[in-house]
Amino acid sequence: MxxxxxxxxxxxxxxxxxxxxxxxxxxxxxxxxxxxxKIEPDDWMPAEYRRQLIRMIEQHAHSEIVGALPEGxxxxxxxxxxxxxxxxxxxxxxxxHGQLLYSAAETLxxxxxxxxxxxxxxxSKYSNIFNYPAKTWADIAVIGFLVDGAAIVNQVINSKGSxxxxxxxxxxxxxxxxxHLKQGHDNFVYLATGTKQQREMLQDAINRWYRPLLHFFGPxxxxxxxxxxxxxxxVKLASNDDxxxxxxxxxxxxxxxxxxxxxxxxxxxNADGRWEFSDPDWEEFKRVINGDGPCNKERLxxxxxxxxxxxxxxxxxxxxxxxYKVPLA
Amino acid sequence: xxxxxxxxxxLNLSQTSEGEVHTNTHLVTWEVFHQxxxxxxxxxxxxxxxxxxxxxxxxxxxxxxxxGRTANLWVARTSDIYTFRTDDEDMFATVPEKLFRxxxxxxxxxxxxxxxxxxxx
Numbered sequence: 001m002x003x004x005x006x007x008x009x010x011x012x013x014x015x016x017x018x019x020x021x022x023x024x025x026x027x028x029x030x031x032x033x034x035x036x037x038k039i040e041p042d043d044w045m046p047a048e049y050r051r052q053l054i055r056m057i058e059q060h061a062h063s064e065i066v067g068a069l070p071e072g073x074x075x076x077x078x079x080x081x082x083x084x085x086x087x088x089x090x091x092x093x094x095x096x097h098g099q100l101l102y103s104a105a106e107t108l109x110x111x112x113x114x115x116x117x118x119x120x121x122x123x124s125k126y127s128n129i130f131n132y133p134a135k136t137w138a139d140i141a142v143i144g145f146l147v148d149g150a151a152i153v154n155q156v157i158n159s160k161g162s163x164x165x166x167x168x169x170x171x172x173x174x175x176x177x178x179x180h181l182k183q184g185h186d187n188f189v190y191l192a193t194g195t196k197q198q199r200e201m202l203q204d205a206i207n208r209w210y211r212p213l214l215h216f217f218g219p220x221x222x223x224x225x226x227x228x229x230x231x232x233x234x235v236k237l238a239s240n241d242d243x244x245x246x247x248x249x250x251x252x253x254x255x256x257x258x259x260x261x262x263x264x265x266x267x268x269x270n271a272d273g274r275w276e277f278s279d280p281d282w283e284e285f286k287r288v289i290n291g292d293g294p295c296n297k298e299r300l301x302x303x304x305x306x307x308x309x310x311x312x313x314x315x316x317x318x319x320x321x322x323x324y325k326v327p328l329a
Numbered sequence: 330x331x332x333x334x335x336x337x338x339x340l341n342l343s344q345t346s347e348g349e350v351h352t353n354t355h356l357v358t359w360e361v362f363h364q365x366x367x368x369x370x371x372x373x374x375x376x377x378x379x380x381x382x383x384x385x386x387x388x389x390x391x392x393x394x395x396x397g398r399t400a401n402l403w404v405a406r407t408s409d410i411y412t413f414r415t416d417d418e419d420m421f422a423t424v425p426e427k428l429f430r431x432x433x434x435x436x437x438x439x440x441x442x443x444x445x446x447x448x449x450x
Contacts, residue, residue, distance in 0.1 A: 042415045073334035096392050103376045106358070112378060113352040120350040133333050169375075176396070298332050301342040307350055314354035317380045325408040327358045327376045 011225065014048060018229070021046045033234050038164035041107040041329060049233055053163055054108050055124070056235065058115045061101035062126035066119075066299050068094040070134040071143060079137055086183045087140065093180065097173045104165040107327050120304050128285060129212045131293030138198075138205035141191050144184025146209065146251060150216045152177050153247045162234035165329055185254075192258040199260075206255065207263040214280040217244040223282065248275040359385040360410055362403040363393050371403050379404075 018026060025044050032039070039045055068091045075091065078084035102112040118124040129147055134140060152174060159170035191202040218224060218240040230236040238246075248267075252275070255262060266278045288296070332338050356378040362371035374393050379385035385404040394402060413420070428434040 040415055044416070073336065076336070092391075093395070096395070099377075099392060100375060103358070106376075111355060113355050117350060117352050135333060172375075298334075298337060298342070302337060302340075304350060305340055305342055307352065311354070314356075317356070317384070318354055319357075319380045322357045322380070323408050324355060324357050327407050328360060328410060328412065329373065329375075 011052075011227075018046055018048065030232065033162045033232070037162075038167060039162050040164045041326070046233075048229070049235065050108050052230065052235055053166065054105050054110050057101055057105040057108075057163075057166055058110070058118070059125055059127070061098045061105060061115065062119045062124060063130065064094050064098035064101060066126045066130045066303065067147075068098075069299055069302055070130060070132075070295070071140060074134060074137065074140050077137070078140075083187065090144065090180050090183065093176045097169075097176070100169040100172060101166075103327060104163075104169040107165045107329065109326060111324075116307065120300065120307060122291070122300070125289065126299075127216070128289045128293070129216050130299060131288050131296045132209070132212050133295050135208070136201050136205060138191055138201040139209070141184060141187040141202060142205045142209045144180060145188040146184075146206075146213055146255075147216070148177060148180045148184055149251050150213060150247050152181060153243055153250070154217070157238045157243060160234070160237055168329075189258065192260060203260055206260060210263050211280045211284070213247075214244065214277060215282075215285045217241075217247065219282055219285065245273075245275050248277075249273075356380055358407045359389070359404040360407055361385075361389040361393055362405075363399065364401040364403070365398050367400045369400070371401070376407065377404070 026046060029039070029044060029046065029049075039049075071087060071094070072091050075084060075087050078087055102115060105115060106112055115124065119126065134143065155170050155174050155177065159167050159174060161167055188202070191198045221239045221241045224240060227236075249269070252262065252267070252269075264278050266276060269275050287293070291297075332342075357380070358376045358378055359382075360376055361374050363374045364371040377385050377388040377392055379388055382404060386402060389402045389404055393399075
């Protein structure tokens with residue numbers, strides 16, 4: 001759910017109506033995408049394409065900076081110096097990814113500051129998974145390995161999309177995420193092959209993160225609003241269920257090979273290659289995304305504090321005569 | 330709010346005022362060019378937000394030189410960069426037809442050989 005393209009019914013309806021667009025320009029635009037060309041910031045694009053891309057890239061950017069919060073809380077409590085250095089580097093990367101993504105969205109005409117306002121005022125969302133707490137050090141292993149693993153599945157797919165600046169940002173991000181995944185796996189394996197207490201701590205963390213990880217890719221296809229347009233315009237490139245399946249395929253074996261378990265007796269791979277699992281409680285997903293999760297308030301309060309406490313510094317840096325221009329690429 | 334994070338608890342965040350927040354700062358953007366090695370071209374890699382060139386360079390270093398090799402970084406205000414419009418791309422369309430600019434368009438060997446045969450040199 002990093003670059004979430006889950007639509008509301010209202011959005012889906014609006015997407016299907018392109019009658020306000022110049023039909024010739026729209027046809028040229030769709031031909032270019034069908035030929036695999038990238039769309040660049042000052043190219044003609046339908047208003048809905050711009051709107052959905054801003055929404056998606058902005059949510060992705062918010063997810064990066066809010067996602068750094070549960071991990072950031074463990075920097076002071078990392079078990080040793082090497083892990084601490086790796087975690088600091090990872091958290092810095094996440095903030096950098098947020099900046100890259102805000103910049104990509106900014107090329108579409110919404111400033112970074114407007115996006116940050118909308119995050120604080122609740123008008124735009126971030127990935128639901130970051131509304132859960134990181135209770136122990138094993139949670140950091142699970143986040144670094146499995147949450148980043150899920151994010152990479154999503155980001156690699158999205159990097160094949162049609163909007164040039166977003167694809168370029170994602171390529172850079174995926175390159176750095178491969179370090180996150182490796183250090184997360186390393187941490188995960190050390191706990192899994194450690195003392196009885198370490199294994200128990202890791203198993204407990206896996207049990208708590210299992211459902212949020214299934215929620216990560218968004219509601220199942222039969223429960224979500226669809227838009228053929230988003231697929232045609234290469235804003236969305238794979239369905240939620242397909243991405244979730246790819247994630248389970250890649251990561252479940254890596255958990256089981258360590259003698260760990262997943263808290264779901266119905267989890268299995270069918271002969272047709274599709275994974276089956278118990279209902280991960282989509283009502284809970286809805287509740288949390290609408291603000292009633294264990295950490296929603298804390299995450300936004302920390303961002304709000306950073307915004308208010310750092311304001312005087314940014315005000316001092318302002319040059320009132322600078323003329324703003326939308327970035328080029 | 331009781332957090333699992335000792336730092337969050339120390340901040341007393343429940344005291345922070347609720348209500349709309351408006352970010353009143355709006356920094357301009359700088360285009361960043363990355364040079365991998367001395368002697369190679371600087372290549373555009375992205376943007377940073379900053380109010381001075383010094384600040385833009387520091388942020389560019391953090392953002393675009395965290396890994397791999399870097400010899401130097403350049404920054405330029407976005408508003409100082411001039412480009413053609415993307416939809417004017419067709420003005421470059423006839424370039425591939427201008428073979429008279431290409432070395433491969435000049436072939437004289439055959440002519441020399443024909444001349445040599447005719448004149449028995």
